[in-house]
Amino acid sequence: xxxxxxxxxxxxxxxxxxxxxxxxxxxxxxxxxxxxxxxxxxxxxxxxxxxxxxxxxxxxxxxxxxxxxxxxxxxxxxxxxxxxxxxxxxxxxxxxxxxxxxxxxxxxxxxxxxxxxxxxxxxxxxxxxxxxxxxxxxxxxxxxxxxxxxxxxxxxxxxxxxxxxxxxxxxxxxxxxxxxxxxxxxxxxxxxxxxxxxxxxxxxxxxxxxxxxxxxxxxxxxxxxxxxxxxxxxxxxxxxxxxxxxxxxxxxxxxxxxxxxxxxxxxxxxxxxxxxxxxxxxxxxxxxxxxxxxxxxxxxxxxxxxxxxxxxxxxxxxxxxxxxxxxxxxxxxxxxxxxxxxxxxxxxxxxxxxxxxxxxxxxxxxxxxxxxxx
Amino acid sequence: xxxxxxxxxxxxxxxxxxxxxxxxxxxxxxxxxxxxxxxxxxxxxxxxxxxxxxxxxxxxxxxxxxxxxxxxxxxxxxxx
Numbered sequence: 001x002x003x004x005x006x007x008x009x010x011x012x013x014x015x016x017x018x019x020x021x022x023x024x025x026x027x028x029x030x031x032x033x034x035x036x037x038x039x040x041x042x043x044x045x046x047x048x049x050x051x052x053x054x055x056x057x058x059x060x061x062x063x064x065x066x067x068x069x070x071x072x073x074x075x076x077x078x079x080x081x082x083x084x085x086x087x088x089x090x091x092x093x094x095x096x097x098x099x100x101x102x103x104x105x106x107x108x109x110x111x112x113x114x115x116x117x118x119x120x121x122x123x124x125x126x127x128x129x130x131x132x133x134x135x136x137x138x139x140x141x142x143x144x145x146x147x148x149x150x151x152x153x154x155x156x157x158x159x160x161x162x163x164x165x166x167x168x169x170x171x172x173x174x175x176x177x178x179x180x181x182x183x184x185x186x187x188x189x190x191x192x193x194x195x196x197x198x199x200x201x202x203x204x205x206x207x208x209x210x211x212x213x214x215x216x217x218x219x220x221x222x223x224x225x226x227x228x229x230x231x232x233x234x235x236x237x238x239x240x241x242x243x244x245x246x247x248x249x250x251x252x253x254x255x256x257x258x259x260x261x262x263x264x265x266x267x268x269x270x271x272x273x274x275x276x277x278x279x280x281x282x283x284x285x286x287x288x289x290x291x292x293x294x295x296x297x298x299x300x301x302x303x304x305x306x307x308x309x310x311x312x313x314x315x316x317x318x319x320x321x322x323x324x325x326x327x328x329x330x331x332x333x334x335x336x337x338x339x340x341x342x343x344x345x346x347x348x349x350x351x352x353x354x355x356x357x358x359x360x361x362x363x364x365x366x367x368x369x370x371x372x373x374x
Numbered sequence: 375x376x377x378x379x380x381x382x383x384x385x386x387x388x389x390x391x392x393x394x395x396x397x398x399x400x401x402x403x404x405x406x407x408x409x410x411x412x413x414x415x416x417x418x419x420x421x422x423x424x425x426x427x428x429x430x431x432x433x434x435x436x437x438x439x440x441x442x443x444x445x446x447x448x449x450x451x452x453x454x
Binding site for chain 2: 300341
């Protein structure tokens, strides 16, 4: 009998928070979820920042810098005053580095010490950068400005967008809307808009009143902070960095012999004895393609996962404002961790593969080759 | 002009939807991977650490294909 009551209580709880609250109470109180702007490139916040030409600050750049600061602050705090018996922060870092180093050791063996710093840095940075997406205020607090053509804008009420019904998609702004809104905004700042307008051939009446009469101005919000990995620039940069590091580790460990993996001249050495050497040579050329495609797969795996997670959170919060998004928050917590781990792990595995002498990837035909390499 | 625009929007939506059919393969692949990993775990629970790590790596590779489909869909929707 107790179980039945708990079950009924759970149903009532979820009906209230997934039904009544977002669809009845919140619109009545004049609170609603605006449809967020989904944009693949990082949104520009300030162009020509601090008067420097060409320096554009995007919200993903701010997200990257914030993640950097958080990682640096934690690392600094943990290592500045190290003790024999660690405190909480130092203990946390010791557990973390110990686990990562154990992983590096079991995968890369003797080379672990060389790869570990890069791999651990990437892991910590990406972990913070991905989890930044889940901090309240990120992706929602931002600069309010006129909706450009094609974006769904809302009227504004002071500093927030005016959304007073559930599932309100706003109004799709046209080019004329943007122009009108832009002019009205400038009219607040400058006095001489009237003259400018007369020149443009507009009506002589004040701009603000005119646009208000025609249609309300539409605004959207560009968030100040957006998760770093939702910008392809960061993930592509990290992919390139990982690629260069892998080649560096390979050359460092094997010298010029590393490139024999790609341009397999040793296999062409004694063709009269082993005619299949031609095959090995062609396979080596194919290795070049698979090596370069690592950059793309690094970049798109991270970008796709985190960006899709962000859009998922947007859509869920828009559809049902309370309760339901928290489930997806849990999912994103997991995805952020896994993606940071996978990126670091792949750097580790690829580097270890590049540094190993006899490893030839997944094709198992090893016999007859080892003597060429040594 | 009006008709043309809505036609393009509809075509984009259909195209993006069709692109996401590309996640069928990775879905099956990840299922197989986890199946194998769980079977291995049942046989040899002591090796759980190594099995889990390798499983996650394999999933990452399989998932990359799904992510390519997702990226193509995003390009169709937002860039084209």
